[in-house]
Amino acid sequence: MDNDDLRRGKPTCHKKYNEAIAILAGDALQSLAFETLSSTDLNITQTAKLKIINQLAKSSGLSGMAGGQALDLINTGLAITQQQLQQMHIMKTGALINTSIISGYLANNSFDITLYQKLSDTATKLGLLFQVIDDIIDITSNTQILGKTAHKDLDNNKATYVTILGIEKSNQYANMLYSEIKNSLTKYTNADFLLYLIDLIYFRNK
Amino acid sequence: MDNDDLRRGKPTCHKKYNEAIAILAGDALQSLAFETLSSTDLNITQTAKLKIINQLAKSSGLSGMAGGQALDLINTGLAITQQQLQQMHIMKTGALINTSIISGYLANNSFDITLYQKLSDTATKLGLLFQVIDDIIDITSNTQILGKTAHKDLDNNKATYVTILGIEKSNQYANMLYSEIKNSLTKYTNADFLLYLIDLIYFRNK
Numbered sequence: 001m002d003n004d005d006l007r008r009g010k011p012t013c014h015k016k017y018n019e020a021i022a023i024l025a026g027d028a029l030q031s032l033a034f035e036t037l038s039s040t041d042l043n044i045t046q047t048a049k050l051k052i053i054n055q056l057a058k059s060s061g062l063s064g065m066a067g068g069q070a071l072d073l074i075n076t077g078l079a080i081t082q083q084q085l086q087q088m089h090i091m092k093t094g095a096l097i098n099t100s101i102i103s104g105y106l107a108n109n110s111f112d113i114t115l116y117q118k119l120s121d122t123a124t125k126l127g128l129l130f131q132v133i134d135d136i137i138d139i140t141s142n143t144q145i146l147g148k149t150a151h152k153d154l155d156n157n158k159a160t161y162v163t164i165l166g167i168e169k170s171n172q173y174a175n176m177l178y179s180e181i182k183n184s185l186t187k188y189t190n191a192d193f194l195l196y197l198i199d200l201i202y203f204r205n206k
Numbered sequence: 207m208d209n210d211d212l213r214r215g216k217p218t219c220h221k222k223y224n225e226a227i228a229i230l231a232g233d234a235l236q237s238l239a240f241e242t243l244s245s246t247d248l249n250i251t252q253t254a255k256l257k258i259i260n261q262l263a264k265s266s267g268l269s270g271m272a273g274g275q276a277l278d279l280i281n282t283g284l285a286i287t288q289q290q291l292q293q294m295h296i297m298k299t300g301a302l303i304n305t306s307i308i309s310g311y312l313a314n315n316s317f318d319i320t321l322y323q324k325l326s327d328t329a330t331k332l333g334l335l336f337q338v339i340d341d342i343i344d345i346t347s348n349t350q351i352l353g354k355t356a357h358k359d360l361d362n363n364k365a366t367y368v369t370i371l372g373i374e375k376s377n378q379y380a381n382m383l384y385s386e387i388k389n390s391l392t393k394y395t396n397a398d399f400l401l402y403l404i405d406l407i408y409f410r411n412k
Contacts, residue, residue, distance in 0.1 A: 020279055023229060024272045030233070031267030034240050038260040046252040053244040053259060061237030066230045073226055 051106045059095035068092025094127025122184045129177040135160035250313045257312045265301035274298025286365045300333025328390045335383040341366035384408045
């Protein structure tokens, strides 16, 4: 099997079955999220359910994952700026990471727009941190550790933080994001699990 | 351009752009439906919104369109029974036709399970009627009238009502469904537009 078709050391769905089945599995799982969130079994208020559904829909669609993936396709092989790269990642992976975090806040009945905006900014930075680290370990790690093919971005002629900034500045940028994220969470109580996840993202080598 | 890539006489999205962009456009449109239904701008009750979202999610996912499409892929080239064909169509196209109709009912605050079930049965029959007619005109019509390639199912080695039942019995089955649907709606007032749509489905030649 080609290493290109591995995730976490296991064959991808499109390799184990085929591309059509993999796409349909994705479609079915996306629907399942909305089915679960709209279920009467879910014990949060109707207002909270509708807010989370709206947030998830926005972050999956044109202004989120699907739109970001389209930008990624269009950008491949082109010389793009750091700002364009950032915009693509904020949409493609950042929006759903953001939603994962702020859904916990939205599930709460109270809603403070300032608090929401702060948490959302932090979550956006966390999405970027995830991507910068991803680009760095794609270069510095190897396929065995990664569980997916190393140097894949380079082979696919894709712009990354490393190709645009170089390794050293990418590391500096990751450090800066990590500090800002940690600092923004110091005033919250009960943020231990979130802080643990942030360390997991920052210190990972795969 | 190959006639295989036409719908209503116009090039399909996957032909005009490419397959990846077409899939992403579909993903974005699916999200947009959930975004719209969960919007505070939509002037129906929260209970109604959540019911419609749940219904739409179920009919799009594993037990609806995505699952039905997977069955379609698996069934292609196999000798299947009318019952298996029916099950596939109820999931693949019927579930969403059903949802389109009963969402109008769900948008109403009142909810009567008997009435809901009756309307749902009628909607399922309408989905089947749509498919039987589709299979008949695929054989009896031509590409110019259809706006998509005629005899496509035959060329693709797909089981249809016509390949399983023959033209005559398919026509009889369509007539029976049409009568049952019309009869089930006679007791409803304000069903004029729905009755118009049913005639449109039954009498269409494209």
